[in-house]
Amino acid sequence: MRVAIADDSALFREGLAMLLASSGAEVVAQAATADELVSGLDRSRPDAVIMDIRMPPTYTDEGLVAAERIRARHRGVAVLVLSTYAETPYALRLLGGGGGGLGYLLKDRVDDVAALQDALRRVVEGRLVLDEEIVAGLLAHRRHADELARLTPRERSVLGHMAEGRSNQGIGSRLHLAPKTVENHIAGVFAKLGMPASGDDNRRVLAVLAWLRATPPEPRPVGGRGAAAATAAGPDHRGDASPFG
Amino acid sequence: MSACAARHRTWCLAIGGTAAAVAAAACQWPAFGPSPVPAAVNVSVTVAFVLTAALLNGEESLGSVTGALVLGGLLWALSFTSAWDGGPSALIATFSYAHFWVCVGWGVLRYPTGRLQNNTERVLLGAAVLFVPVANMAQLGIARPEWLGYTHPDGLWWYGSPVDHGMYDILTIGLDTITVALAAMFLVVIRHRLRRYSELDRRIFRPVAFALLFAFLIAAAVNTVSYIPTSPHIGAEFTLVSLTLLLIPVAFAVAVLRRTFVRARIAQQLASLPSPPTVGAVRDALRIALHDDSAEILLWLPDDGHHADGDGIARQPPHPPDADLIMEVRTAAGAPLALITAAPAMRRNQDLVVAAVQACVLALENARLHATVAAQLDSVRASRARLVEASLHERRRLERDLHDGAQQRLLALATRLGLARTKATDPDTISAIEAAREDLRHALADLRSLARGIHPAVLSQGGLRPALEVVTAALPVEVELDVCAQRFDAVLEAGAYYTICEALANTVKHAGATRATVSVRQMGDAVRIDVIDDGKGGATAAEGGGLAGLVDRVRALGGALVIASPSGGGTRLTANIPC
Numbered sequence: 001m002r003v004a005i006a007d008d009s010a011l012f013r014e015g016l017a018m019l020l021a022s023s024g025a026e027v028v029a030q031a032a033t034a035d036e037l038v039s040g041l042d043r044s045r046p047d048a049v050i051m052d053i054r055m056p057p058t059y060t061d062e063g064l065v066a067a068e069r070i071r072a073r074h075r076g077v078a079v080l081v082l083s084t085y086a087e088t089p090y091a092l093r094l095l096g097g098g099g100g101g102l103g104y105l106l107k108d109r110v111d112d113v114a115a116l117q118d119a120l121r122r123v124v125e126g127r128l129v130l131d132e133e134i135v136a137g138l139l140a141h142r143r144h145a146d147e148l149a150r151l152t153p154r155e156r157s158v159l160g161h162m163a164e165g166r167s168n169q170g171i172g173s174r175l176h177l178a179p180k181t182v183e184n185h186i187a188g189v190f191a192k193l194g195m196p197a198s199g200d201d202n203r204r205v206l207a208v209l210a211w212l213r214a215t216p217p218e219p220r221p222v223g224g225r226g227a228a229a230a231t232a233a234g235p236d237h238r239g240d241a242s243p244f245g
Numbered sequence: 246m247s248a249c250a251a252r253h254r255t256w257c258l259a260i261g262g263t264a265a266a267v268a269a270a271a272c273q274w275p276a277f278g279p280s281p282v283p284a285a286v287n288v289s290v291t292v293a294f295v296l297t298a299a300l301l302n303g304e305e306s307l308g309s310v311t312g313a314l315v316l317g318g319l320l321w322a323l324s325f326t327s328a329w330d331g332g333p334s335a336l337i338a339t340f341s342y343a344h345f346w347v348c349v350g351w352g353v354l355r356y357p358t359g360r361l362q363n364n365t366e367r368v369l370l371g372a373a374v375l376f377v378p379v380a381n382m383a384q385l386g387i388a389r390p391e392w393l394g395y396t397h398p399d400g401l402w403w404y405g406s407p408v409d410h411g412m413y414d415i416l417t418i419g420l421d422t423i424t425v426a427l428a429a430m431f432l433v434v435i436r437h438r439l440r441r442y443s444e445l446d447r448r449i450f451r452p453v454a455f456a457l458l459f460a461f462l463i464a465a466a467v468n469t470v471s472y473i474p475t476s477p478h479i480g481a482e483f484t485l486v487s488l489t490l491l492l493i494p495v496a497f498a499v500a501v502l503r504r505t506f507v508r509a510r511i512a513q514q515l516a517s518l519p520s521p522p523t524v525g526a527v528r529d530a531l532r533i534a535l536h537d538d539s540a541e542i543l544l545w546l547p548d549d550g551h552h553a554d555g556d557g558i559a560r561q562p563p564h565p566p567d568a569d570l571i572m573e574v575r576t577a578a579g580a581p582l583a584l585i586t587a588a589p590a591m592r593r594n595q596d597l598v599v600a601a602v603q604a605c606v607l608a609l610e611n612a613r614l615h616a617t618v619a620a621q622l623d624s625v626r627a628s629r630a631r632l633v634e635a636s637l638h639e640r641r642r643l644e645r646d647l648h649d650g651a652q653q654r655l656l657a658l659a660t661r662l663g664l665a666r667t668k669a670t671d672p673d674t675i676s677a678i679e680a681a682r683e684d685l686r687h688a689l690a691d692l693r694s695l696a697r698g699i700h701p702a703v704l705s706q707g708g709l710r711p712a713l714e715v716v717t718a719a720l721p722v723e724v725e726l727d728v729c730a731q732r733f734d735a736v737l738e739a740g741a742y743y744t745i746c747e748a749l750a751n752t753v754k755h756a757g758a759t760r761a762t763v764s765v766r767q768m769g770d771a772v773r774i775d776v777i778d779d780g781k782g783g784a785t786a787a788e789g790g791g792l793a794g795l796v797d798r799v800r801a802l803g804g805a806l807v808i809a810s811p812s813g814g815g816t817r818l819t820a821n822i823p824c
Contacts, residue, residue: 009653015660022664060706087703089711108689111659111682113667141718
């Protein structure tokens, strides 16, 4: 697999390149800026690019802008964005543009070659990949606490894996479930949450994300169990997302 | 002498009045038999002139008018010595009657400045002094006493040699015409003066001028009928003149009263000043009180080292100093406070300006104090705004340093650990790497949390809406966001962000709320932020508390925070921040 990297931190770039090389990928280009990466794509012709979001010159959203440009001009190139922060608005901006071959991961994932390889493979296959931290944050949101409380723990983890962009097969192998069981769980989730069922994995990701971000259709009486579940899910992720601590 | 007169005013009035009355009565004693009422009116004219002079004595603005009034009163009494009908009575009466008018005209022209205004006035007065008495005395010399109306010419002292009666009549018509012309010129001069005067002077001078003009017109009219009183029978025409003359002291009294009103107006204007007074308001009060639209207050600002006018604009005091009336005002402690300038015409009403200025001192001191405090407040606000901005820059710099430095180094370390993990085969090594990796994940999470707390990158990059989406997603309270996507100034966005975060932190910690709503909207030239929860309410901005900190934070941005938190009724924080 041919991979191009853009990150303004030379140290990180080198480390990532070494890691990718060791896992059998061919690092065909390294760039310190998004522009440098995009302009070299015709020459390097990678299967996937790995980019930071904050890069020179403005250190704001260069990575996202570059991803849009790559999607527009180099349709065959998959884009995996690695971000220092797990920011839901950015993830949605990246993935929500439609199509596949896009991924948004926390930079921390580089300590796990297998996970990185897996994500790269999936984006190159044209899937959407979303970091588990973001999915966990969405699932922990109090907004859907009542509806999510109606799911079994197993259904909740299936929902999470769907949101991360995994296929039925991927979910099955992760949870050590037979494909048929996974299908049943997915059908249960769709039925209980009233989501439109979709066979296409990428559409499924967007549907799940849209559902998670939407305000519940009608207010329901607060159930004791639902509140407990939400509170239990909350603290795990607050450390990262809250500015209060 | 005037000081002494002022101290024993009552005595002066009593003695002066009595003496005048006795003298006037003696002058026309024989007239009391045949015409008691006209004689009494004449006495009252003399007494009124003398008493008015005594009353006005000490009013420096009246100049030498008081002398003219006393002299005029006595001359009027002497004009009626003709009642004695013998000896020098005709000479004295003619001399006095003629000089009476000159004296009164001279006195009025010298009012209110104490001197004549220009050469026209000097020529006019000189002509009157030369012509009226000389003409009248000459008229005696070319006439027989009978022609003038004396019925018992035998005992009268007389002089000259009479001319032909026809000739006398022609000369008399000529003299009368010149007298009327002089009176008319007098009218023109007075009119010219009234035009030139400031509004204040006009108000003061007008009653006197009108009274005198009226008296002149009556006298000129009477002059065409009979020249001077010639017998103990005082004609109705002279009674009319006497009654008219009584208007003159009344007019002077009105003039003095009007000046007093001006002083009262100053006090009234200053009493109606706004609180705290502004220099502009004091100046406007001064202008109204003095009827002088050019009056200006130049407030001395010791901190700035220059003067500023009523509109707060820096101004140099006018040079040369004689261009305007300039008065220096000092504080009670004697420090320079202000310069007050007024139209040059106000110079003759300097006493009024002084009174106004003295009344202004306190208001001006107050105004300057307020202006100083306001300026200091402005500078404090400006420095606070600079501090807020500096603190934002510092936070962003810190976050960037963390991001570019420690975070990237740790992430690079993560890649190396990942690499080491793929290379490792020994179970002990693998478990050691796994442990290190776990520690590193915690370190990265901690660092991320720290960096985000210092300044969330998403705020700079995406604005308030995404930043608030991120922060509210993780709260254990359902937060509805109604935040406009518009971008604002970075300082405002950061301030609004931390304000909302702190408000939500309070909601989570203390309110026991289940829902909260955050709305951020631009309303005109301000951003309005509402953070509403359905908690137990009862929140107050206690000293040192979280809400007090919020109030400070919003104030530092030049905005205002309102907290409505009825017990049991939820809490609503509303912040308006100018943008």
